[in-house]
Amino acid sequence: VTAEKGGFDHFMLKEIHEQPKAYRDTMLGRIDEKTHKVVFPNLNMTPEYIRSIRQIHIVACGTAYHAGLVGGSVIEQLIRVPVSFEVASEYRYRNPIITPDTLVIVVSQSGETADTLAGLREAQANGAHVLAITNVVGSSIARDANDVIATLAGPEIAVASTKAYTSQIIAFNLLGLYMADIRGTMEASEIAHVIAAMQSLPEQVESLLAQSESIKAYAEHISKHEHLFFIGRGLDYAVAMEGSLKLKEISYIHSEAYAAGELKHGTLALIEEGIPVIALATQDALLEKTVSNIKEVKARGAEVMAITYEEHVADLMRSVDQVFAIPKTLPLLMPALSVVPLQLLAYYASLALGHDVDKPRNLAKSVTVE
Numbered sequence: 001v002t003a004e005k006g007g008f009d010h011f012m013l014k015e016i017h018e019q020p021k022a023y024r025d026t027m028l029g030r031i032d033e034k035t036h037k038v039v040f041p042n043l044n045m046t047p048e049y050i051r052s053i054r055q056i057h058i059v060a061c062g063t064a065y066h067a068g069l070v071g072g073s074v075i076e077q078l079i080r081v082p083v084s085f086e087v088a089s090e091y092r093y094r095n096p097i098i099t100p101d102t103l104v105i106v107v108s109q110s111g112e113t114a115d116t117l118a119g120l121r122e123a124q125a126n127g128a129h130v131l132a133i134t135n136v137v138g139s140s141i142a143r144d145a146n147d148v149i150a151t152l153a154g155p156e157i158a159v160a161s162t163k164a165y166t167s168q169i170i171a172f173n174l175l176g177l178y179m180a181d182i183r184g185t186m187e188a189s190e191i192a193h194v195i196a197a198m199q200s201l202p203e204q205v206e207s208l209l210a211q212s213e214s215i216k217a218y219a220e221h222i223s224k225h226e227h228l229f230f231i232g233r234g235l236d237y238a239v240a241m242e243g244s245l246k247l248k249e250i251s252y253i254h255s256e257a258y259a260a261g262e263l264k265h266g267t268l269a270l271i272e273e274g275i276p277v278i279a280l281a282t283q284d285a286l287l288e289k290t291v292s293n294i295k296e297v298k299a300r301g302a303e304v305m306a307i308t309y310e311e312h313v314a315d316l317m318r319s320v321d322q323v324f325a326i327p328k329t330l331p332l333l334m335p336a337l338s339v340v341p342l343q344l345l346a347y348y349a350s351l352a353l354g355h356d357v358d359k360p361r362n363l364a365k366s367v368t369v370e
């Protein structure tokens with residue numbers, strides 16, 4: 001069994017460590033080294049169709065939905081088409097406005113999630129083109145979709161999704177660059193710049209994984225608490241949601257993810273002496289605002305751990321209790337790095353509490369009931 005886990009104690013830890021490879025595999029064959037552009041030779045979407053898209057719906061559940069939040073925000077920035085984010089179990093019951101110029105992107109690691117499959121069918125019944133981002137090429141969702149981008153992260157066994165999430169983010173970035181090129185919303189030099197940054201991610205994740213011990217120590221501390229908060233703005237908020245889900249799912253510690261600016265509209269009342277708050281602060285344009293939200297919780301006694309990149313460590317140290325530094329990349333790629341310490345945090349907290357990391361209570365790897 002340990003051999004199956006590649007020498008790791010759990011599948012989850014193995015899969016966290018497989019992320020550098022998963023990033024590389026998801027990019028493999030999709031970057032033209034001569035033109036520095038993204039290529040998707042097998043997509044059925046024509047350039048004419050891509051130019052005609054007027055709105056995008058992203059439909060998924062759980063962690064795949066969180067990857068959609070990151071990926072959809074990136075696509076919206078790169079191609080300037082409105083994107084809406086839909087929890088699959090809600091999507092088809094709210095009579096969504098789906099037109100032939102709506103691209104529906106369904107995201108699913110397993111490709112078998114019943115709600116996501118039902119969303120796909122609803123979209124197709126209304127004439128939309130459905131593109132699936134999935135890790136299982138022979139799955140129901142892959143079979144039924146009009147187009148498939150395989151994430152190629154390799155089998156994911158642990159119930160808590162890790163490498164599937166990050167490879168979905170890579171796939172979304174590739175798709176965004178591909179469509180931006182066709183729609184003419186980015187210069188070739190800008191596309192090449194993002195691609196170069198993406199190609200550095202695997203190595204950057206490796207350097208993050210080498211710092212696991214400091215996250216482990218923090219996780220042991222966290223495991224003694226009953227409640228905690230994750231805060232962030234923009235893409236940091238999307239990553240906060242994923243960090244919170246991961247922690248709840250396997251450590252059973254209650255946590256909430258909040259858009260940092262929204263705390264003062266109610267949730268701040270829950271902040272009391274000693275409560276841990278994990279603040280994601282990787283988005284340059286929003287940093288100052290996030291810091292003022294950090295000060296709000298600090299003033300109410302919270303104990304804050306910030307995740308940021310090296311350049312801001314010294315600055316942030318003045319307002320928080322501790323900082324975990326991640327390598328620097330472009331703001332839109334930050335989630336591919338900032339989520340890694342949160343995955344490790346959930347893992348080590350679960351371990352410290354003696355839970356079954358790979359098979360948390362009440363949950364299944366793939367949810368085939370609606």
Ligand code: AGP
Pocket residue numbers: 061062063064107108109110111112113116159160161162246249364365366367
């Ligand atoms: C992730 O850690 C969860 N186990 C869960 O939210 C999962 O992402 C969700 O059920 C969707 O699964 P899918 O990607 O296989 O569709």
